[in-house]
Structures are given as C-alpha cells and as structure tokens.
Amino acid sequence: METTRPDDRVLIEQAREGDGAAFRALVERYSRKVYALALDMTGDHHEAEDISQDVFLKVFGALARFRGGATVSTWLYRLTVNACIDRRRKKAWRAMKPKGTIIDAHTRPYTPGRNALSHPENEVEKALLQQHIRRALDSLTPRERAVFVLRHYHALPLKEIAACLNVTEGTVKSTLFSALKRLQEKLAPYVQGDMA
Amino acid sequence: MSRCRHVRQRIAEALYDDLSQDQRREFDAHLRSCPRCARLYRQMAETLDAMNARQTTEPDEAFWTGYVERLAERFESQQQRQAFSRPRSFLEPVARYRPAARRIGAVAALVLVGVLLGRWIWTREQPPGPARRTAVPAPHQANPAQTAVEDRAQEYLQRSKVLLLALANFDPQTDDTAALNLPSQRRISASLVQEAEYLQGALADPAQMRLRELVGDLEVILLQIANLEDEHDLEAVEMLQRGVNKEGVLLRIDLSKILSKSPGRSSPRNQDRKIRT
Numbered sequence: 259m260e261t262t263r264p265d266d267r268v269l270i271e272q273a274r275e276g277d278g279a280a281f282r283a284l285v286e287r288y289s290r291k292v293y294a295l296a297l298d299m300t301g302d303h304h305e306a307e308d309i310s311q312d313v314f315l316k317v318f319g320a321l322a323r324f325r326g327g328a329t330v331s332t333w334l335y336r337l338t339v340n341a342c343i344d345r346r347r348k349k350a351w352r353a354m355k356p357k358g359t360i361i362d363a364h365t366r367p368y369t370p371g372r373n374a375l376s377h378p379e380n381e382v383e384k385a386l387l388q389q390h391i392r393r394a395l396d397s398l399t400p401r402e403r404a405v406f407v408l409r410h411y412h413a414l415p416l417k418e419i420a421a422c423l424n425v426t427e428g429t430v431k432s433t434l435f436s437a438l439k440r441l442q443e444k445l446a447p448y449v450q451g452d453m454a
Numbered sequence: 455m456s457r458c459r460h461v462r463q464r465i466a467e468a469l470y471d472d473l474s475q476d477q478r479r480e481f482d483a484h485l486r487s488c489p490r491c492a493r494l495y496r497q498m499a500e501t502l503d504a505m506n507a508r509q510t511t512e513p514d515e516a517f518w519t520g521y522v523e524r525l526a527e528r529f530e531s532q533q534q535r536q537a538f539s540r541p542r543s544f545l546e547p548v549a550r551y552r553p554a555a556r557r558i559g560a561v562a563a564l565v566l567v568g569v570l571l572g573r574w575i576w577t578r579e580q581p582p583g584p585a586r587r588t589a590v591p592a593p594h595q596a597n598p599a600q601t602a603v604e605d606r607a608q609e610y611l612q613r614s615k616v617l618l619l620a621l622a623n624f625d626p627q628t629d630d631t632a633a634l635n636l637p638s639q640r641r642i643s644a645s646l647v648q649e650a651e652y653l654q655g656a657l658a659d660p661a662q663m664r665l666r667e668l669v670g671d672l673e674v675i676l677l678q679i680a681n682l683e684d685e686h687d688l689e690a691v692e693m694l695q696r697g698v699n700k701e702g703v704l705l706r707i708d709l710s711k712i713l714s715k716s717p718g719r720s721s722p723r724n725q726d727r728k729i730r731t
Binding site: 282285289298314391395399409410416431432435438445 | 462466472497498503504505508511513518524528529532674
C-alpha cells in the first residue's frame with residue numbers, strides 16, 4: 259500500500275462532513291488492497307469480501323473518531339488484520355471440539371520428491387505445491403501470518419507493520435523470524451537448501 | 455554461539471534487505487565463517503522463493519464494479535437491524551446524526567439503570583404483608599428446568615471468572631509464567647468449553663439470550679486459553695488479556711450475577727422468597 263496521499267485525509271474530512279462521494283472514493287481507492295490483505299489472511303474469497311466490507315462499515319462508523327495519528331492505509335490495515343483475527347477466533351471455537359485433545363492433529367503433509375519445487379513437472383505437482391503453501395500459511399499464528407503477509411506480499415516496512423499491529427518494531431522482527439522458521443519447517447521437503 | 459544467535463535474529467531483516475550497509479557487511483562476514491547460519495539463511499531464502507510461487511486468483515472487474523453497491527446494501531440492512539438508530543442512506547452525512555444518537559443512547563442507558571435500581575430498592579424496602587403479593591408482578595413464569603440451567607450457567611460463569619482473574623492479574627513484565635500455571639488453566643478451560651457447549655444449547659429461552667451470549671463470548675476466550683500452545687507465549691497471553699478487557703467479560707459476569715439475584719427477576723426461587731417475606 260502506498261504512503262498516504264494528502265488527499266486521503268481530505269477525503270476523510272469530506273466524508274465526515276457528509277460527502278458521500280468522498281467516502282465512495284475512499285472505498286474505491288482502498289477496497290482492492292483491503293480485500294487482498296483479507297484474502298492473504300484467510301485464503302478464502304468469500305470471507306475476504308465479507309471482511310473487507312466489515313472494515314469499510316467500521317470506517318464509516320468511526321470517521322468522526324479518526325484523529326489522523328496514523329495514515330489512512332495503516333488504519334485500514336489495522337482494522338483488516340483485527341477483523342481477520344476476530345473472525346478466525348470465532349471460527350475456531352465453532353470448528354474445534356474439545357474432546358480430550360483440543361487441537362486436531364495436523365494432517366501429515368504429502369512429501370513428494372525433494373526437488374519438487376525447483377522442477378514442478380506437471381500440473382498435479384503444481385497444485386500440490388499450492389496446497390502445501392496454503393497449509394504452511396495456515397500453520398502460522400494469526401499474528402505471525404499478519405506480519406508475514408504484510409511484509410512479504412504487501413511489502414510494508416517493518417515500522418509500518420508495527421504501527422498496524424500496535425506493537426514495537428522489535429516484536430515485528432521476532433514475529434517475522436518465527437513465521438519464517440515455521441514456514442521453513444513446513445516447506446522443508448520442497449526447498450533445495452534442506453538437502454545440503 | 456551468542457554471535458550466531460545475534461546473526462539469526464537478523465536473518466529476516468537480511469532476507470528483506472532491511473539491514474544497514476554496516477549490518478549487512480557484518481552479517482555476510484558471519485555467514486562466510488559459519489556454515490550452520492549460512493545453511494539456515496539459504497533455507498529461509500528458498501522458503502521465501504517457495505512462498506513466491508503462491509498463486510491467488512483475482513476477482514474479475516464485474517466483482518469490483520458491484521462492490522460499492524453490495525457494501526451499500528449491507529450498510530442499509532445493518533442500519534435497519536439496529537434498534538435506536540434511524541435508518542439512513544449509506545452515503546448520507548455521518549456527523550449530522552452522531553450527537554443525537556449519542557444523546558438517545560445516554561438517555562436510554564440512564565433510564566435503564568434508573569429502572570433497575572428503582573426496582574431493586576423498591577422491592578427491598580416494601581414492608582412484608584399480603585399487599586406485597588399483589589404488588590409483585592410475575593411477568594414471566596420460569597420453569598424449574600430453566601432455573602436449573604441458569605444456576606448451572608452462573609456456576610460456569612463463576613468458575614470462568616476465577617480463571618480469567620488469574621489471567622487478568624498476571625503481569626507479563628514482572629510475573630513468571632510459572633505463576634500462571636498455564637497447563638492447569640488449559641485443562642480447566644477445556645472442561646469449561648465443553649460445559650459452554652451444553653449451556654448454549656440448554657439456554658434456549660428468549661429471556662436467556664443475554665446469558666447465552668455471555669456464555670458464548672466466554673467460550674471463545676476459554677477456547678483460546680485451552681489452545682495456548684506454548685507456556686511462554688507471552689504475546690498470546692497479552693492478547694487474551696486485551697480480549698478480556700475489550701469484551702468487558704468480567705464486568706458482564708458480575709452484572710449477570712447481580713441480575714440473577716435481583717428480586718425483580720422472575721425465577722420461581724426468587725418468587726418464593728418474595729412471597730415468604
């Protein structure tokens with residue numbers, strides 16, 4: 259997400275005064291980015307749309323409270339990450355049945371030849387790789403996933419991620435490292451470095 | 455070894471080119487002399503390559519063309535659902551109604567508090583006697599089964615409260631995680647989650663909606679405690695603490711207890727007490 263353009267705040271101000279076109283412009287400007295982040299966080303298109311709309315409804319309700327301490331994009335990212343985490347929590351308790359062990363054992367990953375990533379020879383293999391990437395992302399904690407997707411897929415600087423998540427830059431660094439470590443463990447069969 | 459630890463802490467920054475020139479030089483020099491760190495760095499770099507292979511499908515233009523309209527529809531339906539809020543168009547002024555809505559909300563809250571307090575004080579101060587019986591309305595005849603479920607729900611709330619208090623009072627900056635005894639907390643939470651599942655099914659009466667919601671909200675928090683993977687995951691503990699504060703769960707538990715004991719409440723047990731006085 260690009261840095262806040264001066265007119266973001268103007269749009270917020272105008273929307274606050276009741277200018278519907280300004281709010282619409284704000285939605286049109288950021289909807290794809292908010293949606294993309296929600297998709298990266300959830301991996302589901304329907305949820306991503308739902309969450310992105312939740313975010314804009316919240317923004318609409320909170321226009322009067324926006325003081326401009328953060329950039330508009332940071333604010334939107336923060337709302338999106340929080341909405342995704344909230345949704346995941348709510349989904350978690352519906353999905354999980356605490357009988358004996360609370361968390362279901364992870365499905366044992368399929369382990370094809372070690373060079374599968376480097377030489378995906380057919381469509382099935384590519385599809386499997388996508389499946390394992392998805393699983394690797396799903397294995398991250400919500401906080402790790404937020405930090406990773408914001409840095410890796412949205413190219414946000416560490417400082418801005420820290421502002422989005424309301425944590426220190428040091429926490430972002432250590433969370434990013436633990437996310438990478440977990441991804442590396444999950445994808446170990448696919449990366450050549452593991453063969454060394 | 456501590457050098458390795460220091461360098462490993464910087465691997466993520468190195469991968470994303472977030473190191474200064476001096477830091478990068480120092481980092482590269484270490485990798486040249488330490489095969490283990492070099493291997494870890496290589497593995498992580500290749501992991502990122504793998505993550506770059508991720509494919510996502512983008513929605514087509516038709517999706518985006520209708521996006522704002524769908525959002526507007528949702529906004530309208532949400533507005534219609536909300537009590538006390540005047541339906542307004544999605545793109546209507548925001549600020550115009552906010553002070554009025556706040557005033558209405560504040561007045562409604564004051565009236566509600568006044569009514570509750572009034573009922574409580576009035577029912578306490580009424581002199582005993584036959585007239586008392588006719589003065590007490592019985593708006594809702596709860597059956598004994600409902601009362602038993604409510605009692606069970608109150609017990610669940612109190613047990614949860616003890617658990618949450620331990621969590622809320624834990625200070626990650628000064629306390630040792632051992633003091634929190636997370637393994638035990640997890641075990642208790644798991645059993646409470648099961649209880650919550652039962653209660654949510656049993657609290658079926660519309661009058662028990664608030665209690666059911668509170669049980670449900672608590673269940674979410676308890677499940678998170680039950681699923682804490684790492685005893686030293688202070689970040690998760692802090693997140694839980696924020697969740698408890700944000701939802702005002704402890705306050706809601708206390709309120710629920712007060713209401714369950716309120717003489718104005720219509721459980722048969724309370725009604726019996728009123729008649730006897």
